[in-house]
Amino acid sequence: MSSSEADKAAEKAAAEKEAAEQAALPYQWKQTIAEVDITVPVPQGTRARDLVVEIKSESLKVGLKGQEPILEGKFPKRTVLDESTWSLEDQKSVEIHLEKVNKMEWWAHVLTHHPQIDTSKIQPENSKLGDLDGETRAMVEKMMYDQRQKEMGKPTSDEEKKMEMLRKFQQQHPEMDFSNARME
Structure with a gap:
């Protein structure tokens, strides 16, 4: 088995283990990237x-009165309490919506004592660039x-700009020696 086949097999095994833990x-x-939604099944009715x-x-507790909580623990990161909500859907599940304080960070798990997911494998939904305002769109495209x-x-766009500025400067000053010039 080649190392890439072994890597793929290990990756597949890790993904299967992660899926089983989450299930x-x-x-x-x-x-x-900005919010977490949790569905907690409860007895019908x-x-x-x-x-x-x-x-x-920083924490969550969900359960039936007089019984051990279905889930209870600390979040890995802080949530915006005023924008976090819960509702009972069809008398069979509790739907919890959490707004993250840091809206630029993936969570590896909901509660810190539960198994983690590999956040590097998250494929964010593609937002349409047309939905963004002009300044944000330009920044994302860059x-x-x-x-x-x-x-x-x-080279990145910033590196290309620096190289272009150096080229123009060299053209304007042919008498100067740029043989030892470095781009940093």
């Missing part, structure tokens, strides 16, 4: 008054261009 949790969850749901900026350039071993 064993007493809830399902998904996230975007459950009413809101039968529930104990405590959302805090970042995408620079990323492609780096992947191909080519």
Whole structure:
């Protein structure tokens, strides 16, 4: 077996282990870069008054009154308490919506004592560049261009600007020796 085949097999095994660990949790969850949504199954016919749901900026507790919590623990990162909500859906699941304080960070898990996912494998949903305002769109397009350039071993847009400025300066000052000039 080649090393790339071994790497693929190890990656597949890790993905299967991660999927099994996540499936064993007493809830399902998904996230975007800015928020986390959790679905906690409860017995059919459950009413809101039968529930104990405590959302805090750093922790969560969900359960039925008078019973051990279905889940309880600390979040890996802080949430915006005023923008985090819960609701009972069809008397069979508690839907929890959390707004992340840091809207530029993926969570590896919902509660710190639960198994983690590999956040490097997250494929964010592609937002449409047309949905962004002009300044943000320009910044995202520049970042995408620079990323492609780096992947191909080519200079980024900032490096290209520096090289262009140096070329113009060299043309304006042919009497100067630029043989030892370095780009930094």
